[in-house]
Amino acid sequence: MNHMESFLARLGDDRVIQGPMAGYSDRAFRHIMIEHGCRVTTTEMVSVEGMVRNGEKTLELLRLADNETSDGVVVQFFGADPHSYSKAVEMLLKSYRPLCIDINAGCSVRKVVKTGSGVALMSDPKKAGDIIKAVKSVDGTLCVSIKFRLGLTFDSINYIDFAHVAVDSGADILTLHPRTASQGFSGVADHSRTAALKKKIPESIVVASGDVMTVSDIARIRCLSDCDCVMVARGAIGNPFIFEQKDKLAVHSEERVSALYRHYALLKHYEGERRAECLVRKFVKGYSSGIRGFSFCP
Numbered sequence: 001m002n003h004m005e006s007f008l009a010r011l012g013d014d015r016v017i018q019g020p021m022a023g024y025s026d027r028a029f030r031h032i033m034i035e036h037g038c039r040v041t042t043t044e045m046v047s048v049e050g051m052v053r054n055g056e057k058t059l060e061l062l063r064l065a066d067n068e069t070s071d072g073v074v075v076q077f078f079g080a081d082p083h084s085y086s087k088a089v090e091m092l093l094k095s096y097r098p099l100c101i102d103i104n105a106g107c108s109v110r111k112v113v114k115t116g117s118g119v120a121l122m123s124d125p126k127k128a129g130d131i132i133k134a135v136k137s138v139d140g141t142l143c144v145s146i147k148f149r150l151g152l153t154f155d156s157i158n159y160i161d162f163a164h165v166a167v168d169s170g171a172d173i174l175t176l177h178p179r180t181a182s183q184g185f186s187g188v189a190d191h192s193r194t195a196a197l198k199k200k201i202p203e204s205i206v207v208a209s210g211d212v213m214t215v216s217d218i219a220r221i222r223c224l225s226d227c228d229c230v231m232v233a234r235g236a237i238g239n240p241f242i243f244e245q246k247d248k249l250a251v252h253s254e255e256r257v258s259a260l261y262r263h264y265a266l267l268k269h270y271e272g273e274r275r276a277e278c279l280v281r282k283f284v285k286g287y288s289s290g291i292r293g294f295s296f297c298p
């Protein structure tokens with residue numbers, strides 16, 4: 001089996017992957033998603049420069065959850081320097097070998113973009129290609145994906161050309177969030193663009209990311225885009241049930257509340273009591289929306 005076949009085999013028939021979310025997809029988050037049937041998780045984005053500078057400390061961010069195995073995790077890196085990527089990957093491989101290494105070319109947060117990382121890479125496809133080559137140069141059998149948007153603005157849409165450069169440089173997987181950087185998260189994800197990408201580059205694994213909030217969105221986007229895999233990001237916040245093909249509102253409120261307390265217990269386990277109390281607040285609304293009179297008591 002080559003690494004692309006291994007990736008698809010790992011996903012199983014559902015072909016749904018949990019997407020990277022800075023500030024959310026930490027170990028506790030991934031742990032509870034796996035408990036609800038998620039087969040492939042993705043870390044938060046991790047700075048390659050941080051890896052190069054702080055080594056062990058940044059590697060902490062890449063520690064696996066207790067129920068997570070390295071062959072089911074995608075590690076996402078961000079940065080702009082190919083050399084730093086190869087160093088970061090070398091360091092990571094001393095700890096474990098992930099299912100895939102993902103390169104962030106989609107983050108539109110100013111702090112990231114101004115360093116030439118994230119979606120800024122879309123204005124420099126050659127550099128993105130050099131980054132992919134740098135990762136592959138560490139180990140040519142590593143599975144490498146790149147996650148990107150349509151382009152910077154509607155006037156500079158270049159996702160197809162960008163994807164061609166990525167594939168020619170060795171990318172195995174193309175993950176498209178079909179919005180422009182200037183859109184941020186506004187408007188809708190235009191998955192007819194994802195379909196166009198799959199049509200142009202059928203030999204690559206294409207992952208569709210964007211506006212996957214319910215079980216029916218998974219089927220709708222798969223059908224609309226002809227993608228190989230659908231990525232769930234915001235739709236998994238306070239909603240691990242989506243990986244069991246269950247809609248949150250169809251899940252009994254007691255089960256949702258008990259999942260919230262389970263998530264909290266996992267946060268305490270991984271992050272300690274004090275941090276957990278703060279972190280859990282981001283999830284309360286997701287788990288409890290629509291439950292009348294609910295109040296969370298940490």
Ligand SMILES: Cc1cc2nc3c(=O)[nH]c(=O)nc-3n(C[C@H](O)[C@H](O)[C@H](O)COP(=O)(O)O)c2cc1C
Pocket residue numbers: 019020021022023024044045076104105106107147177209210211212213231232233234235
């Ligand atoms: C809070 C938050 C953090 C995110 N962090 C990352 C990240 O670290 N790396 C990345 O590639 N995308 C990140 N994304 C984008 C998501 O992975 C996904 O592509 C996007 O939210 C669209 O999918 P959705 O509409 O199904 O959520 C983030 C999104 C959100 C809402």
